Amino acid sequence: MEEVQRLEKILREKGLTEEQVKAGVKYYLNFCKRHDLNLAKSVRMIVQMVKGMREYYEKM
Numbered sequence: 001m002e003e004v005q006r007l008e009k010i011l012r013e014k015g016l017t018e019e020q021v022k023a024g025v026k027y028y029l030n031f032c033k034r035h036d037l038n039l040a041k042s043v044r045m046i047v048q049m050v051k052g053m054r055e056y057y058e059k060m
Helices: 002-013 018-032 039-059
Strands: none
Touching (some): 002 018
């Protein structure tokens, strides 16, 4: 669970809201960890996904 705490801290530093952090952790546990992706790559994927969603919903 140490990885999860580090992930939460990093995602908060990247500017994600608490709800987005929880969703990112869930994504990490259900997808990234199963496919043996390292933490740095997982963070990049999660942040990119959240930014993409933000842009999409701002355009609506």
